[in-house]
Amino acid sequence: MTTMQQALDYLGLGYSPIPIMRGEKFPTIKWAEYQKRKATQAEITRWFTEDPDSNVGIVTGKISGIAVIDVDGPEGLHSLDTHAIVLPATYVVRSPKGMHFYYKYQPAPYTVAGLLPNVDVRNDGAVICAPPSKTANGTYEVHRNLPLGVLGDALPAHRKPVLGRSDR
Numbered sequence: 001m002t003t004m005q006q007a008l009d010y011l012g013l014g015y016s017p018i019p020i021m022r023g024e025k026f027p028t029i030k031w032a033e034y035q036k037r038k039a040t041q042a043e044i045t046r047w048f049t050e051d052p053d054s055n056v057g058i059v060t061g062k063i064s065g066i067a068v069i070d071v072d073g074p075e076g077l078h079s080l081d082t083h084a085i086v087l088p089a090t091y092v093v094r095s096p097k098g099m100h101f102y103y104k105y106q107p108a109p110y111t112v113a114g115l116l117p118n119v120d121v122r123n124d125g126a127v128i129c130a131p132p133s134k135t136a137n138g139t140y141e142v143h144r145n146l147p148l149g150v151l152g153d154a155l156p157a158h159r160k161p162v163l164g165r166s167d168r
Contacts, residue, residue: 001132002048002052003019003048003052003053003054003055003056003132003133004044004045004047004048004049004052006056006130006131006132007019007044007047007048007056008041008044008045010056010058010130011038011039011041011044014064014065015038015058015059015064015065015066016034016035016037016038016039016058016059016063016064017039017044017056017057017058017059017130018031018034018039018047018056018057018058018059018127019047019048019051019054019055019056019057020054020055020056020057020127020129020133021054021055022051022053022054022055022134023055023134023135023136024055024135025055025057025129025135027057027127028047028051028054029047031057031059031127034059034063035059035061035063035124035125036063037063038063055129055133055134055135056129056130056131056132056133057127057128057129057130057133058127058128058130059126059127060111060122060123060124060126060127060128061105061111061123061124061125061126062105062107062124064105065104065105066102066103066104066105066148067102067103067104067105067106067109067121067122067123067151068100068101068102068103068121068122068123068126068128069087069100069101069103069119069120069121069122069151069155070095070098070099070100070119070120070121070122070128071098071099071100071101071118071119072095072097072098072118072119072120073097073098073118075117075118076098076099076116076117076118076119077098078118079116079117079118079119080116080119082116083116083156085116085154085155085156086154087101087151087154088103088149088150088151088152088154089144089146089149090102090103090144090146090147090148090149090151091142091144091145091146091147091148091149092142092143092144092146093130093131093140093141093142093143094140094141094142094143095129095138095140096135096137096138096139096140097137097138098118099143100122100128100140102148103148103149103150103151104148104149104150104151105123106150106151106152107123107124108123108157109121109123109151109155109157110123110124111123111124111125111126115155115156116156121155
């Protein structure tokens with residue numbers, strides 16, 4: 001499946017897909033507006049026709065109905081274990097550095113890097129790489145094809161961060 005086909009499939013699932021630089025994890029477009037509105041099929045087709053090797057990103061948070069817990073490697077799993085955190089069953093993507101656990105959107109936890117060592121939260125105001133994206137470190141691929149779970153209060157509470165640049 002091409003990245004354009006996958007991006008269109010993500011749109012069909014209700015997500016807000018955007019193009020990501022080939023081999024990287026950074027959007028190729030100014031993406032602030034796609035936190036508030038989803039791209040059209042025409043926009044997605046144009047983006048991926050102009051650069052068919054782009055990776056696929058999904059804007060997380062309310063716009064896509066998902067929050068993602070990004071757990072990097074054994075260190076991230078150890079952080080969860082150390083804090084006695086058991087993530088509920090859900091859809092999981094294997095990333096080049098670890099796992100992305102996709103959950104149904106809820107306003108908290110907020111987007112934050114380093115909630116725990118090697119554990120990040122991607123919610124409102126964030127973007128993730130999604131399958132079939134590839135970077136120099138590897139490929140994003142579905143690991144567990146389960147329905148989206150509910151995270152609830154499985155993670156420790158944290159303060160809402162001061163908003164920074166959301167259009168990187």
